[in-house]
Amino acid sequence: MRHCAPVALALVALACAVDPEPLDFDSPDATDPTAEGWEEVDTDASSSDDGDPADDGATPGEAGTADPDDSADGGTPDTCGDGTIDASEACDSGDLGGATCQSMGFDGGALTCDASCRIDTSACVGCGNGTIDDGEACDGAILGGQSCTSVGFEDGELSCADDCSEVITDACTVAECGDGVRNGDEVCDAADVAGATCLSLGFASGDLTCADDCSELDTSACVAAVCGDGAQNGDEACEGDDLGGSDCVDAGFDDGELGCSGDCTFDTSACLICQQFGEDCRSDADCCPGMHCDAFFGDLCWP
């Protein structure tokens, strides 16, 4: 008997003296490896012995009878893996102390005991196991890829019902024109004009706003670009000295001075088609300003 070995001699005597007790395990009830069996054993252990030495058969249930004795001794360390549920253990190996997935609140599945003698519900099936089982809409934080937006809302936090039967949309929000946030099908909402400005829309200045029904941007307060307002804006290529950063090369020429006409289009009359540094030439006139046609270098434009 395992429980006899580790205890002190005197205790061995006691334990062994008590051993005959498990007679009860021979009865139909006692063969049940359930919590009831435990209680019976306790009672047995405290009662005097029946004087039945024939009952030393080492069944798993019987091994369990040693634990109450051990804890009473206070001298035997609990050992996870010995098949006996000690005081500090919720289970041991195949002995789950009568617990089942159902008793742990699940619908079914296989309850097991982990290597640290703790109940392992990972193979249980039902609400709360962190897996969406058949018949469940979700399970805890596991929403199966669903979100407020996927179920028809615009924003917010989707959650799962306590019984896993459905997702909870209480914290989801709907798009509403006037809430100041561009959501749903809205083009804009109040001051949220999707990053656009009067300038980005081709106007000279002004404040861009949003239509009351959020369906479109309101440019009524934008100031139209006018050729003559002193700035290159709107569809204008240029205005006055404001060439919008362009030069003759941008306009397709080799060099020269780009200008702006009175109608805000480019004036390229001072732009030049000419040979640039290192290009062939026949006379100085072929070369762009600042260079001459150098015979020494084989008739190439040269500074």
Ligand SMILES: [Ca+2]
């Ligand atoms: Ca144990």
Ligand SMILES: [Ca+2]
């Ligand atoms: Ca589940």
Ligand SMILES: [Ca+2]
């Ligand atoms: Ca809105």
Ligand SMILES: [Ca+2]
């Ligand atoms: Ca202008």
